[in-house]
Amino acid sequence: MNAIISISRRSFIVGVASTAGSLSLGFHLPFIKPSLAQGAVMEPELNAWVVIRPDDTVVIRIARSEMGQGTLTGLAQLVAEELNCDWSKVTTEYPSPAENLARDRVWGNFSTGGSRGIRESHDYVRMGGATAREMLIAAAAAEWGVPASECAATLGTVTHSGSNRTASYGQLAAAAAQVTPPTDVQLKDPKDWTIAGKPLPRLDTADKLNGAQVYGVDLKLPGMVNAAVRACPYFGGKVASFDAAAVASMPGVQKVVQVDETAVAVVADTWWRAKTALDALPVVWDEGPNTGVSSQTIAHILEEGLEADNAFVGAQQGDAPAALTGATKVVSAVYSYPYQNHATMEPMNATALYTPEKCEVWVPTQNGEASLAAAAEAAELPVSQCNVHKIHLGGGFGRRGMQDYVTQAVRIAREFPGTPVKLIWSREEDMLQGRYHPVTQSRLTGALDADGNLTALHMRISGQSILAAVMPQRMQDGMDPIVFQGLTADSPEGHLGYTIPNLLIDHAMRNPPIPPGFWRGVNLNQNAIYVECFVDELAHAAGVDPLAFRRKLMANHPKHLAVLEAVAERIGWDTPAPAGVHRGLAQIMGFGSYVAAAAEVSVTDGQLRIHRIVAATDPGHVVNPAQVERQVEGSFVYGLSACLYGECTVNGGRMEQENFDSYEVVRMADMPEVETIIIPSGGFWGGVGEPTIAVAAPAVLNAIFAATGKRIRSLPLKNHDLA
Amino acid sequence: MARLTINGTPQDVEVDPDTPLLWVIREQIGLTGTKYGCGVAACGACTVHIDGVATRSCVLPVSAVEPDQQITTIEGLSPDSSHPIQKAWLALDVPQCGYCQAGMIMAAAGLLSQNPNPTDEDINAEITNICRCGTYNRVRAAIKLAANDGDTTQRG
Ligand code: FES
Ligand code: FES
Numbered sequence: 001m002n003a004i005i006s007i008s009r010r011s012f013i014v015g016v017a018s019t020a021g022s023l024s025l026g027f028h029l030p031f032i033k034p035s036l037a038q039g040a041v042m043e044p045e046l047n048a049w050v051v052i053r054p055d056d057t058v059v060i061r062i063a064r065s066e067m068g069q070g071t072l073t074g075l076a077q078l079v080a081e082e083l084n085c086d087w088s089k090v091t092t093e094y095p096s097p098a099e100n101l102a103r104d105r106v107w108g109n110f111s112t113g114g115s116r117g118i119r120e121s122h123d124y125v126r127m128g129g130a131t132a133r134e135m136l137i138a139a140a141a142a143e144w145g146v147p148a149s150e151c152a153a154t155l156g157t158v159t160h161s162g163s164n165r166t167a168s169y170g171q172l173a174a175a176a177a178q179v180t181p182p183t184d185v186q187l188k189d190p191k192d193w194t195i196a197g198k199p200l201p202r203l204d205t206a207d208k209l210n211g212a213q214v215y216g217v218d219l220k221l222p223g224m225v226n227a228a229v230r231a232c233p234y235f236g237g238k239v240a241s242f243d244a245a246a247v248a249s250m251p252g253v254q255k256v257v258q259v260d261e262t263a264v265a266v267v268a269d270t271w272w273r274a275k276t277a278l279d280a281l282p283v284v285w286d287e288g289p290n291t292g293v294s295s296q297t298i299a300h301i302l303e304e305g306l307e308a309d310n311a312f313v314g315a316q317q318g319d320a321p322a323a324l325t326g327a328t329k330v331v332s333a334v335y336s337y338p339y340q341n342h343a344t345m346e347p348m349n350a351t352a353l354y355t356p357e358k359c360e361v362w363v364p365t366q367n368g369e370a371s372l373a374a375a376a377e378a379a380e381l382p383v384s385q386c387n388v389h390k391i392h393l394g395g396g397f398g399r400r401g402m403q404d405y406v407t408q409a410v411r412i413a414r415e416f417p418g419t420p421v422k423l424i425w426s427r428e429e430d431m432l433q434g435r436y437h438p439v440t441q442s443r444l445t446g447a448l449d450a451d452g453n454l455t456a457l458h459m460r461i462s463g464q465s466i467l468a469a470v471m472p473q474r475m476q477d478g479m480d481p482i483v484f485q486g487l488t489a490d491s492p493e494g495h496l497g498y499t500i501p502n503l504l505i506d507h508a509m510r511n512p513p514i515p516p517g518f519w520r521g522v523n524l525n526q527n528a529i530y531v532e533c534f535v536d537e538l539a540h541a542a543g544v545d546p547l548a549f550r551r552k553l554m555a556n557h558p559k560h561l562a563v564l565e566a567v568a569e570r571i572g573w574d575t576p577a578p579a580g581v582h583r584g585l586a587q588i589m590g591f592g593s594y595v596a597a598a599a600e601v602s603v604t605d606g607q608l609r610i611h612r613i614v615a616a617t618d619p620g621h622v623v624n625p626a627q628v629e630r631q632v633e634g635s636f637v638y639g640l641s642a643c644l645y646g647e648c649t650v651n652g653g654r655m656e657q658e659n660f661d662s663y664e665v666v667r668m669a670d671m672p673e674v675e676t677i678i679i680p681s682g683g684f685w686g687g688v689g690e691p692t693i694a695v696a697a698p699a700v701l702n703a704i705f706a707a708t709g710k711r712i713r714s715l716p717l718k719n720h721d722l723a
Numbered sequence: 724m725a726r727l728t729i730n731g732t733p734q735d736v737e738v739d740p741d742t743p744l745l746w747v748i749r750e751q752i753g754l755t756g757t758k759y760g761c762g763v764a765a766c767g768a769c770t771v772h773i774d775g776v777a778t779r780s781c782v783l784p785v786s787a788v789e790p791d792q793q794i795t796t797i798e799g800l801s802p803d804s805s806h807p808i809q810k811a812w813l814a815l816d817v818p819q820c821g822y823c824q825a826g827m828i829m830a831a832a833g834l835l836s837q838n839p840n841p842t843d844e845d846i847n848a849e850i851t852n853i854c855r856c857g858t859y860n861r862v863r864a865a866i867k868l869a870a871n872d873g874d875t876t877q878r879g
Binding site: 067068070201202206207208209211214218220226251270273344345346392394396397424426427626630633634637659660661665668669671673 | 739742743746749750751753754755756757758759760761762763765766768796797798800801804809812813816817818819820821822823824825828846847848850851852853854855856857858859860861862863
């Protein structure tokens with residue numbers, strides 16, 4: 001019954017992080033014949049996306065992971081919209097990665113990152129709903145002996161207009177499941193949507209109000225034991241030795257396990273006892289080759305990259321170096337951005353049950369198929385003998401696309417065949433074993449002519465590549481294209497919103513021995529700060545209002561300009577701010593969406609207060625405006641946490657911050673009012689969860705300049721005196 | 724052995740006396756709605772009520788709790804999610820990933836029981852829980868909604 005979906009592949013490659021950290025490999029998952037599939041018995045279904053039970057309940061299958069971003073609800077809305085079902089009867093379930101492989105990847109990609117959950121799958125999930133609807137109509141028409149064209153489906157009921165006969169979807173489902181799926185189904189015009197596009201409440205709220213929602217850390221399996229793990233905190237280091245006997249008789253302890261070269265775990269009856277024994281376990285580390293590495297040495301390496309002759313070119317127009325040499329007025333500045341930890345509220349965890357014949361893993365993951373590959377590799381079993389059960393995530397932000405904790409859980413479980421082992425990282429482990437937002441610096445040099453026009457810009461980025469460490473197969477002749485997020489000339493993911501006659505944006509790759517990862521917003525975070533703060537600097541150097549200065553450069557970029565104008569108008573850019581309050585602007589394009597922000601701040605005796613931020617986003621189409629607003633607000637919390645406090649510092653080859661007491665984040669008292677303007681201009685599908693993060697910080701930093709005359713070029717703000 | 728009164732029910736648990744209350748609730752009692760986020764009283768994910776007062780349970784040894792003290796967890800805040808805070812949370816669809824929300828709800832319910840009409844400053848001072856998904860503005864709005872609906876006394 002999967003004829004409608006054409007995502008059929010014999011094999012595929014998923015990126016899997018190796019246990020050692022920053023290395024990775026492409027892992028080959030063979031196609032599994034359905035007869036070999038693990039996984040739950042599927043209910044009778046209309047197609048892969050839709051099951052309708054006799055009681056009219058509509059089960060919509062969701063391939064992407066829900067980690068708070070609302071994708072589960074949004075994807076269900078898209079299917080339900082085409083299905084014309086009764087939204088109040090909708091429920092959801094996750095197919096397992098093994099089922100996906102067994103069915104020739106009928107659900108497509110499970111990976112949930114890059115703000116792609118909806119924009120990458122909207123067409124085939126809608127087609128799933130539309131095809132099921134036509135099958136229900138065909139079944140009713142056959143039953144009544146009337147042409148299908150005389151029947152219509154609305155709100156979960158098929159009606160024949162001539163005879164006024166009706167039948168509910170639940171009554172028709174069994175017959176509909178036998179109908180040959182049509183291949184010529186048309187999708188609705190979004191302007192006719194009644195379920196999609198509406199600000200519906202989330203489907204997954206109720207269980208989050210009373211403790212009923214089960215997260216990975218909450219999982220209970222019969223006979224389960226608990227594991228706490230410590231990997232070498234020195235990057236590149238290993239376990240030299242440990243004294244298992246010293247903790248063997250501590251309460252509840254069952255075993256001390258060397259997980260791999262780098263990590264040791266204690267398994268006990270409860271996690272608290274496992275952690276207590278682990279804390280008491282004498283471990284000697286081989287600190288490895290990087291103990292001389294610190295934030296200062298890394299900064300020096302990046303500074304050298306700012307001057308280097310060789311660099312990968314990400315965008316080029318005219319001859320920027322020549323134009324800069326001959327310019328009347330040159331402005332130059334160096335910016336930098338630190339390491340950050342994802343710090344999901346739920347620490348990394350996975351539960352594994354291993355026998356020599358089979359390995360099962362329960363895990364909150366952003367990529368179920370990569371988890372499956374990691375489990376199979378760690379179990380040394382064929383993929384066909386493994387399965388992954390996806391669990392709702394207590395935050396992801398990119399960290400849970402990596403699978404290091406799955407590998408550890410399976411390796412520990414191999415020491416306990418037949419017994420489920422739940423591995424939970426402590427917060428300290430989570431902070432020390434991050435896949436950190438990479439570090440970069442940028443020198444920007446701009447030329448202004450006598451009339452204050454920007455005639456040339458050279459933006460040199462120096463620093464770390466995520467892809468080189470995590471997905472080397474996506475590198476292009478040694479270049480990491482993602483470094484240039486939001487900066488290229490024509491990428492539909494995000495192109496620069498300014499036309500500059502002489503432009504050069506290049507990257508000197510410098511990779512410190514700190515494992516980087518995709519961190520919500522990825523490289524757009526710092527690129528937006530670099531460009532938008534420097535454009536603000538240029539405007540001031542030219543003596544031109546920052547909005548007027550940008551407008552001149554944006555004539556060829558109407559969608560970038562539209563979101564910028566929207567926030568400027570809402571914040572009242574052309575009217576005086578309240579006494580003591582100052583404003584800043586920023587715009588960028590990323591993850592396929594155009595975004596802008598305008599901030600109002602005050603600085604009193606060095607004390608910053610962010611009063612208000614107005615955001616605008618044009619993601620093309622909007623599936624649930626209420627969830628878009630929540631994502632914008634949440635993204636600002638993430639972006640402002642980085643701006644105000646976020647910094648992981650390296651000393652002696654390891655991170656210094658181990659918990660929220662030294663890694664401060666935005667809390668209630670820091671939060672400004674947030675207003676969100678949604679301007680869906682149609683014709684494309686942009687992402688929502690990430691792009692607006694990037695404009696929060698530069699809008700605030702530009703407002704701080706307006707308030708204090710201080711230009712902040714390195715984050716976080718906690719390191720600066722604004723008085 | 725410790726005797727605890729959790730959600731109105733006295734229970735005897737076999738446990739090392741210095742085990743934090745959080746882990747007793749999660750692992751011995753088996754109520755997993757209360758969450759671990761930091762273990763150092765820095766995030767609020769583990770907030771429960773002890774005699775009605777919002778308390779971070781991750782740093783409180785179980786031996787410090789008296790048998791007759793009333794411990795209330797998210798599961799016991801109301802039998803049917805009908806506490807005004809839970810109703811306001813549902814009305815405003817506050818949670819994102821939801822992991823921090825039990826702690827947020829318990830902190831907010833604790834605040835309203837001491838201060839039925841908190842100002843923004845009161846909320847800022849009392850609700851210092853961390854939410855990495857960034858639900859703060861909706862948390863604030865939901866606290867105010869619950870306060871305005873009244874009926875917040877004598878609960879939790
Ligand atoms: S887990 Fe108790 S405050 Fe964070
Ligand atoms: S809702 Fe996810 S951490 Fe608060």
